[in-house]
Amino acid sequence: MSPTRGTRRIALIAPARYPIREPYAGGMEAFCHTLVRAVRDMGHTVDLFAARGSQGHVTDFELPGVDWADLPLAASDTGYPPGAREAEDAAFRALLQRLSAGGYDIIHNNSLTPHLFHPTAELPLMTTLHTPALADMQEAIAGAGEQAGRFAAVSATTAADWVLPTPATVIPNGVDTIRWQPGPGGQHAVWFGRIVPEKGLHLAMDACRRVGIPLVFAGRVGDHHYFSTHIVPRMTGQAATWVGALDHKALKSLVGRSRVCVVTPRWEEPFGLVAFEAMAAGTPVAAFRRGGLGEILSGAPACLAEPDDVDSLAAAVLAAADLDRGLVREWVTRHHSLSEVARRYLGFYREVVER
Structure with a gap:
């Protein structure tokens, strides 16, 4: 530059x-x-x-x-x-x-x-x-x-x-679109970010379980009470797997090998960087239409769900999984x-x- x-x-x-x-x-x-x-x-x-x-x-x-x-x-x-x-x-x-x-x-x-x-x-x-x-x-x-x-x-x-x-x-x-390179996709969904109530991980777990897509989630536990009462009880069988807080190399690999990224803010999310990082890897996004995230993704190749609605989110997860990864990557490269x-x-x- x-x-x-x-x-x-x-x-x-x-x-x-x-x-x-x-x-x-x-x-x-x-x-x-x-x-x-x-x-x-x-x-x-x-x-x-x-x-x-x-x-x-x-x-x-x-x-x-x-x-x-x-x-x-x-x-x-x-x-x-x-x-x-x-x-x-x-x-x-x-x-x-x-x-x-x-x-x-x-x-x-x-x-x-x-x-x-x-x-x-x-x-x-x-x-x-x-x-x-x-x-x-x-x-x-x-x-x-x-x-x-x-x-x-x-x-x-x-x-x-x-x-x-x-x-x-x-x-x-x-997003650093040089560092976030396209990945091949995969069979599982991914969720990543801070594990706190306002990020709504438990709703992503419920939606993915509903449509039969295993969820892998990564991130730092920012609220131990929330983690023990809402997340751990949902980690049954192979439906959801926590891989901890990953460095950028491991996180990019995980996201790039995912079928869809689920983003679930329960507050007026100002931006929602994780959605755009996932898109830079070519991984389609299913997200709640809330705050700045809903505002900015309104014209993107992404699937938006009604806030806090697990059924709506489950439908968005299935729809996003069919989006073209190349178009997803191209949009975020052009705009963000x-x-x-x-x-x-x-x-x-x-x-x-x-x-």
Whole structure:
């Protein structure tokens, strides 16, 4: 890739909870890592501020992350062990001071902290909104007003959920279609992602069992209570098999050898990166028509089901299994390649700098 209109020095701030490395904890972590790589490949300098244990980040200033080592069964993707939230808040306040010293052409915030929005901070700040509105972050943005900077959102659905000083620019996420190569398909369905209630794995298990297609699922357990009460009881016979959290090489192989990918958000999914990764492997998607995922897949070669409806999802799984893998791959390459997303962000950075 070639540089785009001059070289810039960029600070990219990741979400603080998990390291930015493979296997990715979730879609936000995958987005940050792959975007950093793509923008660096275009010739720009990117300092990644992320949790300790990340790859390719600034090592002399690390965010603390969340360590559940002493309370493994209490671990969740939304809560904090004692003292962790306070440590995270202090780290972001210190990061704001460091960034205020200058030196960056653009500061690209992907975190969920309110502490980077300050009415007196004059920063070249832009924030990508990856989630529906969060109360403390929304309050901080309102308090900062124009000093909150500019905003991008991963879907129009997500953009509409926030009240912002200036409208958000919608830049859907992208997939590294060089790394995600077409696979041969197979006989089983696949589900992958964080194993938490809002991702609805148990509904994917029910739908696949209903149509007699075995399901292989991969991912990190983000809610142990949900896993033990809703997932383990459904793992009977050969109907569903858990292969754990896989690195990218193993995950791409699994997805590429799958007949269909099932995506089951039970919340207003802002984007749904797993669907687009599966499509880059040529694996057709059956998904709930919900949030940004339903919005963006509405014109895609994918099969959408009514939210939370197992019968509708089962029908979508059967229909998706017959889609042409080449057409699926071609659509995502044309509309959601990582290189195109990186170019759009570089254009947006330029707008922020020249404002």
